[in-house]
Each structure stands twice: as C-alpha cells, then as structure tokens.
Amino acid sequence: MATTTKTKKVAKKLLSLSLDEEGRVDEAKVRSILDSLREDPPSNHRALLREYQSETRRYLPTVQCGLEIPEAVQGEVSQILTGKVNASQGSNFSIDSSQNPSLIAGYKLRVGDDVYEDSIDQRLENLRKSLS
Amino acid sequence: MSSITDLIRKEIESLSTDPTKTNVGTITALADGVAKVEGLSKVMFNEMVEFPNDVLGIALNLEEDTVGCVILGDTSSLKEGDEARTTGKLLSVPVGMELLGRVVDAVGRPIDGKGQINTDQEFPVERIAPGIIPRKSVDQPLQTGIMAVDSMIPIGRGQRELIIGDRSTGKTTIAIDTIINQAKINKQGEESGDPDFRPVYCIYVAVGQKNSNVARTIKVLEETGAIDYVTIVSAPAADNPANQYLAPYAGCAIGEWFMENGKDALIVYDDLSKHAVAYRQISLILKRPSGREAYPGDVFYLHSRLLERSARLNEDNGNGSLTALPIIETQMGDVAGYIPTNVISITDGQIFLETDLFNKGIRPAVSVGLSVSRVGSAAQIKAYKKVAGKVKLELAQFRELAAFSQFESDLDATTKARLDRGARIVEMFKQGAYNPVPVEVQTAVMWAMQNDFFDTIPVNQIAEAVESLKEYLSTQGTEACNEIYASGKLEEDTEQKLKSAVEDWKRTFA
Incomplete structure (x- = not known):
C-alpha cells in the first residue's frame, strides 16, 4: 500500500519525539513510542511503523x-x-x-x-x- | 615471465593509495530494471552509479528521499539492501577513429567480437547542443545516391532530415543507401588524393530493432565495403529499455567527436518511434506523470535535445558537421501522430514514404507532395539544380492530373504531354536497393530527361533505358560526367559533350 502524505507527516513527528536534547535517537523514547502505538494502534499501524523505521534509518547516519x-x-x-x-x-x-x-x-x-x-x-x- | 611480473608491479605502483571518499546508498526496491536507492545524497543527475558485481546504472530521478536508478545490465545479481555508490562520472562512451568499422552497445562496449577498442578518449552521452555563434548555414551537399532524394529533397551537411513512413516502405534502405554512397564517395576521394576532400563518416544507431535486421544491415555494409567508414550502435529489442533510451545519445556523442574535430559525420537513428516507446516505459516505471498516449511530458525534449546536437560548425570552430537522418515509423500513414509531429517540427524537412507507391512498385516510394527539404537546396550542386529545378513541380502536377484524368476520356494535348512526362519521370526515379548513383551520373540522366531524349522510348522501357544510360555514362561517356564532378557546374561545352554522349548511347539503345 502506498504511504500517504499524512502517514509520512506522523512518522516525522514520531521521529522528532524520539530525539534527546542533543538530537540523538533515544532508545528509551523509541521503546515508549512503540509501546503506546501497540496499546492504541492507529488504523494505518503497519504503514506508520514502516515509515517511522525508514525515517529513523535515514536520520541515524546524520x-x-x-x-x-x-x-x-x-x-x-x-x-x-x-x-x-x-x-x-x-x-x-x-x-x-x-x-x-x-x-x-x-x-x-x-x-x-x-x-x-x-x-x-x-x-x-x-x-x-x-x-x- | 619477469616482464609479466614487472607489468603487474608497475600497475600496483601506479595505483593511488590515498583514502577514497564515495557517496553510497542502499537499494530499497528493485523492479523492471529500475532500482530505488535510499541515500546517494550527493549524486548528480545522469551520473553513473555502481552496484555490486560491476553492474552500472544511471541516476535519472532525484527525489527527496530516494534516487531512481536505471540499471544498465543484468539485474538478476542485485537484491534489496545492496549498496550503490556514486562514481563521480557522467555516462560516457569511447570516441575516435578507432570506432570505425566496429559494432558497440549503448555504452560503447564492443559487441562484434573484434576485441577491445583502443581509444583513450571519451565523450559524455548527454551534452549541450552547439549554440548559435559556432553554427553556420548548411551549404555543402550530402549525396544520398538516390535520384528521387538528391533531385527533389536535397540534403546538406549538418541538416536533420526525417525519414518517415509506415512499416516496410523502405525507410532503412534509404538510410543504408546513403551510408553506402558516403563510403563510395570517401573511397573515390581518398584515391584521388585531393587535399580538400572531406570524407563523411557514418554512425548507424539501431534502437529496438530485431537482431536479425541489425545482422542483415551489418552484412550489407560489409558486402559493399562501407563498414570501414561506419560505427554501429546497437540496442536491439531484446536489450533493456535503458539501453534503448541511451543508444541514440551514445551514437550522437560518437558523431560529435567527428564534428568537433573538423570532420563530417552522418548519423542515422533507426528508429525514434521505438526510442520514444523505450523512454515511455522507463518513465512509467519511474512513476513520472504521464501525458498524451502515456508518454511523459518531456518526450518532445527527449528528441529535440538529441537532434539539436546535429549541426554545421563554422570555420572558427573547425568547420565540422553532423548530419542526422532520424527515422520514424507511422501507423497507417498517419503523420499527425504525437511522436511524428514532434519530430517533424524539430527536423529541417522530411522524406515521406507511401505504402501505396511502394506496393505499386515505385521504389523508393517517396511522396513528392509530403516530402520537403527546408535547407538542403542551398547545398545542392549548381549543375544538379539547373536540371532538377522543375522536376518536383512537374511530378506534383502529374500526380494531380493523374488523379483527375481517371474521369476524363478526352484530354487536351498539354495535359497529355504533362501526364506523359510525369510517367517517364516516375519511371526514371525507380531505383534498386543498395545501388546508389553518383551525382554526376544523376545530373546527366536528369539532363537527358529534361532535353526530351526519353520521349521516344515507351514508358514501360524507361527504367531499362535509364539503367542503360547510367552504365554507358559510367563506362564510355565519362568525359562530361568527370567535368560535372570536378566543377559542380554544367557549362555550355560540358552540355555539348553530354549531348553527344547521350546521342551515342541512344543509337546503341535503339
């Protein structure tokens, strides 16, 4: 299924919530985001997780x-x-x-x-x- | 033994030992010869990208997060997650005199089994066309050796003349005849030792053709001895669309080398319809927005930027030229199609071939009404212009009158004369494949027609008479022809010599 613009926006927001003060991806924050998504899954849960993963993968090398x-x-x-x-x-x-x-x-x-x-x-x- | 180890040692010594910096990415999707690559943040448009197992690709789509790369080769060894790296090089092909007589693929690799091409020069496949300042008007003829073309639709060096028609109407034959004629003229010029002689080198680009057709073309060129002056760029139907898309640009880069080094070259694109189809396929896979007939929006630019690279350069820029003969295949004679109209508007004229004429046995099946050369008449030699000036009009009048005469039983004398002359001209223009005629012989035959030497010969014997006259002029009555060849003019005394030669021939023919 093609990723919608809205999903991309949400994934970017999730990535920004996963960062610490120095701009690094915080593992604890990522776990917390994943837990909350699992507890209350959105309708496009799978697509959102995929987009979140690729956003994070793109961000990490920077x-x-x-x-x-x-x-x-x-x-x-x-x-x-x-x-x-x-x-x-x-x-x-x-x-x-x-x-x-x-x-x-x-x-x-x-x-x-x-x-x-x-x-x-x-x-x-x-x-x-x-x-x- | 020691020389081999020395060779390897020298190679090792010449290798750079500095740290290297490359820009990399990862394949995230791979389908239909196109890879989506994440990363490659510093890749340039049209840059060559290296994949594992020495597979190359070109970056064609630079998007926000991904790069769309068209793979030039076997994609079966690639998989998702493989690393892609930039090369810092735009796609280039080898160029130079060493390519003459060779058959290469779309990226300039030899495919004729004759070994490596020993040239150290390369030209990028995509280049900006020469601007206004280095250009010059077309003023030198490029003889095709086909009477119907050289007389009515003359082509000059640096011109872009489209060959258009339905399937099996003789489009490729016209192009191959022209190549064979260049080879004949080149050999003649080289033997004469004339220091001012300028040979025309040829490039034949086969796009989306059947391999059997390409093999047949190569065989014809070998048999006629023309292959020594030709480079063949082949991207057959079995090749991937990326190679078919690139082949004309690669051929053009090879031709540009000749032009920029003060030489004359001729390039045949056979054919641009299939080229447009290959580009449409790539564009659709790259998910570019499609327009009319599912072609992408830049399909006009696809051909305009290619054909604009053919030019005649002025003396300050080496005086070289690149003449283009693009070929377009129409469907059911429809010249108003999307791709045909695009290419017609880009070129300096077209040779339109009609299926009806072809089926009637009029070959080459050139349609006089729809064919035109917008700039070529400036390049036609004076002698030919003098004898062929009115022939296009006469033939056009004949076609019109022939249509109306079907309804008239009783025709006036003038109309009858016009019909009679037209029928003879049609017969005169009939010419077999791969048998180009030298321009001086064409001029002499045309002169004989204009001076009523064929009027007493029955129409059904004209073709035979023309062949006989051509043979006579090439073997016995050569003096007048030699004068036309040397001066390019038809002076009064040359005309007298020609008259006596034709009269002599007519006695023997009768």
Missing part, C-alpha cells in the same frame, strides 16, 4: 557514524576518531564501531552517505578493476 575496522577498537582510539569526525563535520556525532575482518587492514568510516575508506581490501579491489 548523527551517528559507522566505523569498520579489522580488529576490536580500544576506547581511546574511539574517542580520538569521534573528536576528528566532529571537528571535520561540525556536529555532535557518535561512533558505532564494528569489526570487519574482510578489510584485512585499515578502516572504513561512514558519515551520513559518505564513506571514507583506506583498507587493503579496497586497494585489492582497485587493482582487480584496473586489471579487468
């Missing part, structure tokens, strides 16, 4: 950056990276780091839709493309 590295990151490294990202992007980002052994060495950082990468995996891929 306040949270994803860092992929081959090995587990230490707390200090994470702080340094957060500071560097905030300095370059000019806003209050949090870092969601994860392990990706396929990178072999290096890193892959996603800020919004932008991906910064310097890894062995990427260099091998570039080599493959240039030779094919």
Whole structure:
C-alpha cells in the first residue's frame, strides 16, 4: 500500500519525539513510542511503523557514524576518531564501531552517505578493476 | 615471465593509495530494471552509479528521499539492501577513429567480437547542443545516391532530415543507401588524393530493432565495403529499455567527436518511434506523470535535445558537421501522430514514404507532395539544380492530373504531354536497393530527361533505358560526367559533350 502524505507527516513527528536534547535517537523514547502505538494502534499501524523505521534509518547516519575496522577498537582510539569526525563535520556525532575482518587492514568510516575508506581490501579491489 | 611480473608491479605502483571518499546508498526496491536507492545524497543527475558485481546504472530521478536508478545490465545479481555508490562520472562512451568499422552497445562496449577498442578518449552521452555563434548555414551537399532524394529533397551537411513512413516502405534502405554512397564517395576521394576532400563518416544507431535486421544491415555494409567508414550502435529489442533510451545519445556523442574535430559525420537513428516507446516505459516505471498516449511530458525534449546536437560548425570552430537522418515509423500513414509531429517540427524537412507507391512498385516510394527539404537546396550542386529545378513541380502536377484524368476520356494535348512526362519521370526515379548513383551520373540522366531524349522510348522501357544510360555514362561517356564532378557546374561545352554522349548511347539503345 502506498504511504500517504499524512502517514509520512506522523512518522516525522514520531521521529522528532524520539530525539534527546542533543538530537540523538533515544532508545528509551523509541521503546515508549512503540509501546503506546501497540496499546492504541492507529488504523494505518503497519504503514506508520514502516515509515517511522525508514525515517529513523535515514536520520541515524546524520548523527551517528559507522566505523569498520579489522580488529576490536580500544576506547581511546574511539574517542580520538569521534573528536576528528566532529571537528571535520561540525556536529555532535557518535561512533558505532564494528569489526570487519574482510578489510584485512585499515578502516572504513561512514558519515551520513559518505564513506571514507583506506583498507587493503579496497586497494585489492582497485587493482582487480584496473586489471579487468 | 619477469616482464609479466614487472607489468603487474608497475600497475600496483601506479595505483593511488590515498583514502577514497564515495557517496553510497542502499537499494530499497528493485523492479523492471529500475532500482530505488535510499541515500546517494550527493549524486548528480545522469551520473553513473555502481552496484555490486560491476553492474552500472544511471541516476535519472532525484527525489527527496530516494534516487531512481536505471540499471544498465543484468539485474538478476542485485537484491534489496545492496549498496550503490556514486562514481563521480557522467555516462560516457569511447570516441575516435578507432570506432570505425566496429559494432558497440549503448555504452560503447564492443559487441562484434573484434576485441577491445583502443581509444583513450571519451565523450559524455548527454551534452549541450552547439549554440548559435559556432553554427553556420548548411551549404555543402550530402549525396544520398538516390535520384528521387538528391533531385527533389536535397540534403546538406549538418541538416536533420526525417525519414518517415509506415512499416516496410523502405525507410532503412534509404538510410543504408546513403551510408553506402558516403563510403563510395570517401573511397573515390581518398584515391584521388585531393587535399580538400572531406570524407563523411557514418554512425548507424539501431534502437529496438530485431537482431536479425541489425545482422542483415551489418552484412550489407560489409558486402559493399562501407563498414570501414561506419560505427554501429546497437540496442536491439531484446536489450533493456535503458539501453534503448541511451543508444541514440551514445551514437550522437560518437558523431560529435567527428564534428568537433573538423570532420563530417552522418548519423542515422533507426528508429525514434521505438526510442520514444523505450523512454515511455522507463518513465512509467519511474512513476513520472504521464501525458498524451502515456508518454511523459518531456518526450518532445527527449528528441529535440538529441537532434539539436546535429549541426554545421563554422570555420572558427573547425568547420565540422553532423548530419542526422532520424527515422520514424507511422501507423497507417498517419503523420499527425504525437511522436511524428514532434519530430517533424524539430527536423529541417522530411522524406515521406507511401505504402501505396511502394506496393505499386515505385521504389523508393517517396511522396513528392509530403516530402520537403527546408535547407538542403542551398547545398545542392549548381549543375544538379539547373536540371532538377522543375522536376518536383512537374511530378506534383502529374500526380494531380493523374488523379483527375481517371474521369476524363478526352484530354487536351498539354495535359497529355504533362501526364506523359510525369510517367517517364516516375519511371526514371525507380531505383534498386543498395545501388546508389553518383551525382554526376544523376545530373546527366536528369539532363537527358529534361532535353526530351526519353520521349521516344515507351514508358514501360524507361527504367531499362535509364539503367542503360547510367552504365554507358559510367563506362564510355565519362568525359562530361568527370567535368560535372570536378566543377559542380554544367557549362555550355560540358552540355555539348553530354549531348553527344547521350546521342551515342541512344543509337546503341535503339
């Protein structure tokens, strides 16, 4: 079923209610919104939840950056990276780091839709493309 | 062995080791060769987008939350959730002399099994047409080798002349004849060693055609030796609509390279009706608002921006040209359809082919009344203009009188003479496929017709007589023809030589 403009508006409102003072998505607030929707479901419950999910998915990368590295990151490294990202992007980002052994060495950082990468995996891929 | 490892080492050394920055998105929906991608916030309109497994797409719809990408290739390996990334490049195709004699797909990849195309130059598929300042009026002829066209609907270099007609009326044949004639003229010019000779290179764009038809066209071009001067861009009916939509623009970019490098080129779009249908399909899948006959609102712009790229450039801009022969297929002879009227209004004239004439055996089935060349007469050589000036009027009068004469049993002498002359001209214009005639021979035949040399020959023998005269002029009476070819004029002494040659021929024919 096509999402109506009204559903989109409501989903955007729900997203704004899910944010804390610093503009980050607050997990407790999200849970509370989902609980209240479950208790008193609107007529377009499923469509609204889907739209809420996609709004949140679109919003998250603007306040949270994803860092992929081959090995587990230490707390200090994470702080340094957060500071560097905030300095370059000019806003209050949090870092969601994860392990990706396929990178072999290096890193892959996603800020919004932008991906910064310097890894062995990427260099091998570039080599493959240039030779094919 | 060491040379191979050295080669790979050099390749590795030349690779950039700097961190890369790309803009990415995620496929949220995929259907009918179109992917909806969330993200890609920095994508440009018409930018190439890279999907997994080296599949490419183009960003055609930039919406608030999503980007609509048309996939150029096999979509079966893609799925929802796959990552798409921008490339920073607008869709480009390889260009240059290396493309001559090759068959490529809509993105310039070779499909003829002759190996890679060794060119390092690329042109973007979508470009802005030349403006007013670099342009020049059409003043050089582009000979099709078809008497009915070169005499009544002459085409100049840089012109856009539409070939329009129902299915199976000989539209493609006219275009292929023109290409073959360019190859003949090119070979003749190259052999003559004339430093001022300007060859015409050709691009044939097949959109939505059957593969068998494209193969047949390639075979004809190979057999006639024209393939060396032709690049074929093929997006057959089995290809996805995105490739069919892109093929004419890719062909145009290849042609523009010739034009911008001071050379002359001819491009045939076969055909733009199927191109419009492919674009309609893409637009509907992209959920763009549809208008008349379900075509999107910008279907006029689709063809106008393509055909405007054909031009004749002035001396300050290299003096190159790109002549376009778009083809449109009508339904039941209806030239007032949506796409036909659009393209008619964009082009500098049209060659209209009639089913009735074709079925009567009058081939090429050119309708004199509906065909016109708005700028080509300025490019017609003087000798031809002198002998063919009145023929269109005579033929038009003949068609009108022929219609009325069916009801009249007793006709006056003038009407009879006109009907008689018209019937002979119709027979003279009959010409077999893939057999273009040099312009000097056309001029001589037309001169013979205008000077009553065919009047004593029965109408049913005119076609035979014309063929005989063409052969005579090409083998024995070549002096007058050579003079016409060299000067482009029909002087008095040339006329005398022509007269004696035609008289000699007539004695042998009789």
